[in-house]
Amino acid sequence: MTLDLEIRLRRANPEPARAFGVDEELLRRVLAEPRERPTATQRIRRRPLLLLAAAVILVAGTAASVSQFAVQYFGADDSEPTPAAIVAELRRLSQGFEVDAERYVRLASFDSEAGRTTIYIAPATKGARYCVASATGSTVDGGSCSVDTVPEMKVPYGNFHSSSYGDVFPIYGRVPDGVASIEVRFEDGAAHKVSVRAPWWIYVVGGDETAAGHRPVALEARGPDGALLATQHLNKFSFSSRAAALAAIPESDGSPGQEAVRNALVAILPIGAEIGPKVRLDETRLVRTVHTSRGSFDVYAAPWGNGGLCFGYDDHRLAFEHTTTGCPYGEPSPDQPSTFSAHTIEVYADRSGFAVLDGTPPRAAAAVRVRFQDGTSAGADIFTRSFFGFWFDGKRLSPAHRPTELVALDADGSSIDTFSLDPPRLMP
């Protein structure tokens, strides 16, 4: 039996909280050290990225000529050394494997909101994994590493995006065996070849390619004879400019409820842009007002699609921790269990005196109710076929009144499953 995620995580803690006696000798030693001495890390970061301007730059004709903004793609005869800060970042990012220090290369440079950004890539010493990192000016943006295998990917790709890039979205990967060329296909029917620096490929999406109607929708891999070998679907919303993404979210009328739902959509961009047009903001309703020791907040929800709900908060600028937000679907997920499952149910108890409980309902459930220790019961504040959520405050968290059991009901109102809660855990 799998236990609740929070309990499992806390139980896995190898070093439970306890008092450690202060190491007085260490305190003395530290205070004896001089101040203001730059650490090795600082020295690395202060070093300018070398020779950027002097690099041999290959502009991949096809890709660069069609981009609406300046991208430089680097080819095999680029001999620019990788800056030390990038080397350090790539090593930091690699987890459970080592990147090959001899094979770091840069793939592309482009103008981002924060300056000139350069993308670097490094393969693992063994296997097919790789890591990508970027720097904007002399600041390292971060990066990510590929996973071992993603079976559902027809043309494997990565798409690390740093907030410093703004509306620019690099996609890249390792050229699969037997593939001679890769093209990006766009909403408007255009297709552009990616830049290849063997064994890598990269394409930097930006400019007009991030506007609605022109975004990437697929990668196509072709063999030496031009035959289409594989097509990889791309989610166009992942390549939307922020303006395009925000434009896909319906405008609110300025009321707290509509603003709350709209903010929830913005918080889950780019998914929010995908769902946004289907959200019926004018049907926003107040779900619950939750009272706490720090004041109250309101939970609002608006319907979307077929039975989905988007929910958000108006917390009157009190900045509560709203750990649960989003737009659950109105249909059960394909693998949704037919009973309550402990590992799909979460409780977050806030110190200011409220708790939120959410989870996945049994597949056939038409409603979920919670029973309290005092014998009363209440329906879920948020319920869709894929999600339920309750907020508890004040009286509902006081001894002898706490939630004690979840009950799933079918369309006829008959109980189809129950789930025992642990009341002490619901005390903030």
Place this chain on the structure above:
Amino acid sequence: MQVNVTPASPLRESRTFTADERRFEVLYRSHFASVTAYARRRFPARADDVVAETFLIAWRRLEQVPEDALPWLYGVARRVVADLLRSTRRQAAVAERLVEAGLTETAAPELPDGQLRRALAALSEEDRELILLVYWEDLEPARAAGALGCSRPAALTRLWRIRRRLRAELMSSSND
């Protein structure tokens, strides 16, 4: 400005201490246990080194330490752990153990819950650090965001997704 340390302080010997020294001592005493626990959770074999290096960096950069120092200290400790792990990895035996365990820079060593360990190992390093800061270090999400240098809304959204991903991983592995 010169201030005297508190009578209870073992630093009180025959000298006075600067305001910076006094501030650092308060910081050190307030957070020594938390940083030590963090180090023992992430890298028990070198926990003492992690603690020493973390506080040394805090001392050298005292002017950068924010009022809410603990998330900042965790952020420093995380980088120290990563640096030490990198150098330790070069020692073959340890590296093999790490790889075999599927453990990476911020995962806890030898978790008895193998299913959870694998689920955590499948997360990115930053996501794993975020969830462990919340559940092991008991850091509120907003403060965990500070430790990772990301915004509070970003941390909340990521936490929401991480929990969903972890549950899916655990569900999928329990069905295997």
